[in-house]
Amino acid sequence: xxxxxLDARNIVEKxxxxxxxxxxxxPRSWIPTSSFEALxxxxxxxxxxxxxxxxxxxxxxxxxxxxAPPEGSGVKTFVKRLVYRAVLAVLHPYLVKVQDCIAVTVxxxxxxxxxxxxxxxxxxxxxxxxxxxxxxxxxxxxxxxxE
Amino acid sequence: MSRVVLxxxxxxxxxxxxxxxxxxLAGALSVRTEVEVVSLGTCGFKQSTDAExxxxxxxxxxxxxxxxxxxxxxxxxxxxxxxxxxDASRVPEIAGPRLVxxxxxxxxxxVELICSLGADAVVLAGPETWWLPRExxxxxxxxxxxxxxxxxxxxxxxxxxFRPLLTQVDAVGVLSGAESRRLVGPxxxxxxxxxxxxxxxxxxxxxxxxxxxxxxxxxVGMSHFGRFVVLLTGFPDATPSAPRSPGHDYVRRAxxxxxxxxxGHGRWTxxxxxxxxxxxxxxxxxxxxxxLSHAEVCLDLRPQGIVxxxxxxxxxxGTPVVVPDHTVAAEHAERxxxxxxxxxxxxxxxxxxxxxxxxSLRDRLSLKGCAWATEVHGDHGRFCEQxxxxxxx
Numbered sequence: 326x327x328x329x330x331l332d333a334r335n336i337v338e339k340x341x342x343x344x345x346x347x348x349x350x351x352p353r354s355w356i357p358t359s360s361f362e363a364l365x366x367x368x369x370x371x372x373x374x375x376x377x378x379x380x381x382x383x384x385x386x387x388x389x390x391x392x393a394p395p396e397g398s399g400v401k402t403f404v405k406r407l408v409y410r411a412v413l414a415v416l417h418p419y420l421v422k423v424q425d426c427i428a429v430t431v432x433x434x435x436x437x438x439x440x441x442x443x444x445x446x447x448x449x450x451x452x453x454x455x456x457x458x459x460x461x462x463x464x465x466x467x468x469x470x471x472e
Numbered sequence: 473m474s475r476v477v478l479x480x481x482x483x484x485x486x487x488x489x490x491x492x493x494x495x496x497l498a499g500a501l502s503v504r505t506e507v508e509v510v511s512l513g514t515c516g517f518k519q520s521t522d523a524e525x526x527x528x529x530x531x532x533x534x535x536x537x538x539x540x541x542x543x544x545x546x547x548x549x550x551x552x553x554x555x556x557x558x559d560a561s562r563v564p565e566i567a568g569p570r571l572v573x574x575x576x577x578x579x580x581x582x583v584e585l586i587c588s589l590g591a592d593a594v595v596l597a598g599p600e601t602w603w604l605p606r607e608x609x610x611x612x613x614x615x616x617x618x619x620x621x622x623x624x625x626x627x628x629x630x631x632x633x634f635r636p637l638l639t640q641v642d643a644v645g646v647l648s649g650a651e652s653r654r655l656v657g658p659x660x661x662x663x664x665x666x667x668x669x670x671x672x673x674x675x676x677x678x679x680x681x682x683x684x685x686x687x688x689x690x691x692v693g694m695s696h697f698g699r700f701v702v703l704l705t706g707f708p709d710a711t712p713s714a715p716r717s718p719g720h721d722y723v724r725r726a727x728x729x730x731x732x733x734x735x736g737h738g739r740w741t742x743x744x745x746x747x748x749x750x751x752x753x754x755x756x757x758x759x760x761x762x763x764l765s766h767a768e769v770c771l772d773l774r775p776q777g778i779v780x781x782x783x784x785x786x787x788x789x790g791t792p793v794v795v796p797d798h799t800v801a802a803e804h805a806e807r808x809x810x811x812x813x814x815x816x817x818x819x820x821x822x823x824x825x826x827x828x829x830x831x832s833l834r835d836r837l838s839l840k841g842c843a844w845a846t847e848v849h850g851d852h853g854r855f856c857e858q859x860x861x862x863x864x865x
Contacts, residue, residue, distance in 0.1 A: 330836075333812055334806060336826070336833070435818065
């Protein structure tokens with residue numbers, strides 16, 4: 326079995342690096358992570374990962390459609406395509422870089438939001454448990470007083 | 473035949489994975505020794521002389537139960553929460569000893585009972601037994617006493633009162649590299665202050681018996697869904713049902729045509745693009761093994777476990793795992809090369825997709841994981857021997 330070439334750590338690192346290098350390919354894994362936490366969904370304060378601005382970023386960070394060649398036919402479209410090609414010939418590397426930066430930024434924001442929401446969830450869990458215990462305690466004090 | 477007394481406050485299914493592990497240890501010990509279990513209740517910090525004592529049979533074990541006083545539970549929980557959440561400097565000094573005492577079921581009857589059972593060795597499992605080494609030594613000097621002090625991430629394990637479990641016993645057992653590092657490692661937070669007289673530490677590699685032929689049977693109705701992954705969102709017990717986790721939908725969407733079977737909180741569901749339904753059997757360990765056995769990959773969304781039982785079982789069945797970083801399960805995935813570990817859900821999806829899309833990677837992870845798990849955690853006979861050696865010396 327030793328001969329089977331596989332190093333899990335390498336694969337984990339490779340996947341992490343690949344995500345950074347190919348971030349411009351479009352959004353792949355920016356699911357609002359806090360949505361896994363049922364506690365947070367019932368919270369009085371909206372989880373950071375469900376923040377409107379962040380949601381907007383998730384929905385609009387992919388520039389692929391904006392950067393697609395103009396569709397349609399006719400002279401006007403032909404001219405537009407010509408300009409598109411000329412512009413892209415010069416600006417393509419820059420635009421790819423911008424797309425990458427946006428992608429990585431959104432992903433980084435999502436990670437930060439996850440950490441913040443995790444902390445909030447922990448705190449809420451503690452508060453919920455403490456409330457229940459206080460209620461218990463109050464009931465026992467009451468019971469003892471009655472006795 | 474030698475006689476071993478296992479003392480714990482975590483006997484029973486309600487203690488989750490730590491309860492599982494204690495029972496597994498008792499089972500392993502019972503192969504080579506006679507085992508009696510003393511189950512401690514939480515009797516309160518005032519020494520209770522009239523704690524109720526009862527004896528019953530539980531499978532092959534005789535269990536002596538010292539009943540607790542439920543009136544103390546709230547106080548214990550409040551203190552535990554204070555420890556887990558508050559700034560240490562603001563927690564009153566008395567709170568530590570009080571919590572440990574509340575947890576310890578400190579009844580003189582327990583010591584009398586243990587000594588009267590004529591044991592060759594006493595195994596203390598869990599931090600709640602912190603007060604026993606000293607008392608047992610003073611009652612019966614030559615008795616062999618060993619402990620498994622940690623059994624999880626309890627904040628009380630950091631307290632000074634806990635030290636006798638490390639220093640006044642003949643041997644200390646740990647269940648994972650993480651526990652071992654916590655006790656003796658250079659980066660571990662425990663012990664505070666250092667414990668130079670630490671008893672010898674033995675790493676116990678638990679082994680779960682897996683019936684591979686039973687697991688190989690496909691569950692009725694599952695073939696409709698084709699390829700699927702298992703998503704663990706809770707411990708697979710029969711607790712009251714909860715609504716389907718939102719994570720279920722996200723994972724399913726991320727994996728395209730692959731169905732997702734969600735296991736957790738008493739209700740198991742499976743869904744693909746068009747339909748969602750409850751898995752057509754009740755939650756049970758045997759059914760979980762069937763699911764794991766046929767899944768493409770097992771995605772674990774749960775926090776830290778003590779030994780990562782389901783991860784080990786998945787590896788034993790040859791199903792790769794994707795688990796949270798910095799957990800015992802991640803340690804297993806790395807040591808075995810049988811799985812990947814994630815820091816955030818973005819990475820979880822990427823890794824799950826990579827395994828699902830790449831058959832060669834999946835096969836290699838599966839073979840490596842299965843070979844490692846079978847070698848290290850698959851030999852129940854060896855674990856029984858190891859457990860007996862740990863207990864009896």
